[in-house]
Amino acid sequence: MGTLTYMPTEHVPVLAAELIRFSEPGRGDTVVDATFGAGGHARLFAERIGPEGTLICIDRDPAAAERYAEFAAEVSCETRFVGERFDEAIAALLEEGVRADLVYFDFGVSSMQIDAWERGFSYSFDAPLDMRMDPRSELDAATILNEWPERRLAEVIRGYGDERRARAIAREIVARRPLERTSDLVEAVRAGLPPAARFGRGNPAKRTFQAIRIAVNDELEALDAALPAAWSLLADGGRLAAISFHSHEDRRVKRFVAELARGCVCPPEFPVCRCGREPQAELLTRGGVAPSAGEAADNPRSSSAHLRVALKLGSAPKGDA
Ligand SMILES: C[S@@+](CC[C@H](N)C(=O)[O-])C[C@H]1O[C@@H](n2cnc3c(N)ncnc32)[C@H](O)[C@@H]1O
Numbered sequence: 037m038g039t040l041t042y043m044p045t046e047h048v049p050v051l052a053a054e055l056i057r058f059s060e061p062g063r064g065d066t067v068v069d070a071t072f073g074a075g076g077h078a079r080l081f082a083e084r085i086g087p088e089g090t091l092i093c094i095d096r097d098p099a100a101a102e103r104y105a106e107f108a109a110e111v112s113c114e115t116r117f118v119g120e121r122f123d124e125a126i127a128a129l130l131e132e133g134v135r136a137d138l139v140y141f142d143f144g145v146s147s148m149q150i151d152a153w154e155r156g157f158s159y160s161f162d163a164p165l166d167m168r169m170d171p172r173s174e175l176d177a178a179t180i181l182n183e184w185p186e187r188r189l190a191e192v193i194r195g196y197g198d199e200r201r202a203r204a205i206a207r208e209i210v211a212r213r214p215l216e217r218t219s220d221l222v223e224a225v226r227a228g229l230p231p232a233a234r235f236g237r238g239n240p241a242k243r244t245f246q247a248i249r250i251a252v253n254d255e256l257e258a259l260d261a262a263l264p265a266a267w268s269l270l271a272d273g274g275r276l277a278a279i280s281f282h283s284h285e286d287r288r289v290k291r292f293v294a295e296l297a298r299g300c301v302c303p304p305e306f307p308v309c310r311c312g313r314e315p316q317a318e319l320l321t322r323g324g325v326a327p328s329a330g331e332a333a334d335n336p337r338s339s340s341a342h343l344r345v346a347l348k349l350g351s352a353p354k355g356d357a
Pocket of ligand 1: 047048049050070071072073074075076077078094095096097100120121122123142143144145146169255258259
């Protein structure tokens with residue numbers, strides 16, 4: 037029998053051309069990359085803002101900090117790294133008095149994290165049940181799977197993974213405790229599914245892995261806290277951009293920017309506006325932007341991606357004479 041060799045993939049930045057097009061970075065801009073990862077997007081922005089620009093890079097994963105060290109040596113703009121959760125990092129930048137022309141997010145995990153098989157993000161490799169983006173945080177996947185009550189597990193798997201069979205999967209997880217390896221979780225998922233669903237398209241454990249990863253990293257709470265902080269960090273005429281990979285992320289971004297873009301909220305029977313509410317944002321990507329068929333085929337990780345960009349309205353929007 038031949039040996040299977042696993043080839044790690046370089047992280048390919050998703051929707052890169054679209055992100056640049058809608059964010060319109062200019063020379064000298066101050067840009068905040070809230071999810072540095074392998075620095076793919078950051079490189080593109082560094083080129084555009086030039087030596088007069090500033091790029092602040094955030095990532096909670098110390099592996100991204102190592103990538104950042106190489107990146108910083110290669111780019112000409114002023115740059116620094118903040119190794120914290122993005123909501124906390126942005127709050128600290130606000131305290132410092134930073135004002136940004138652009139804050140962008142590219143949520144989720146990078147190929148770099150998935151390829152580090154021992155970190156347990158992937159259902160394709162057998163590894164300890166970890167899934168922490170920040171190895172300094174206490175909560176890992178093993179703790180959730182072995183200690184959380186069955187009902188709470190089912191809520192997580194259903195709520196964050198949209199898994200219809202969440203209750204049956206949670207029951208299997210609890211019956212198999214202690215789970216130690218990602219392969220134990222894959223088997224528990226398979227056992228919780230009816231036979232027909234075990235061998236469909238794609239790995240049936242994908243939704244459960246996504247759900248547990250979101251819970252381990254408190255991803256949606258961080259996102260909810262980061263969006264308003266990022267908006268406050270923007271100068272008038274600045275832009276907020278976000279690339280989401282599943283409906284839970286995209287729904288939050290969409291609601292957040294839609295609320296900012298709302299003007300008058302007076303009842304329709306009022307002949308004139310009495311609320312005086314003015315829109316604070318213009319939506320530059322109405323329904324959001326999806327990858328082209330070519331990008332989705334070349335980089336399957338991009339296929340569920342969705343970009344939204346909003347412009348912060350103020351006295352002098354960027355681009356106005
Ligand atoms: C999809 S990758 C970003 C890839 C990057 N745009 C590139 O082109 O290389 C997402 C990165 O964001 C980081 N991340 C996710 N959630 C975070 C959070 N709440 N706070 C800080 N970093 C986070 C992850 O550790 C990961 O490195």
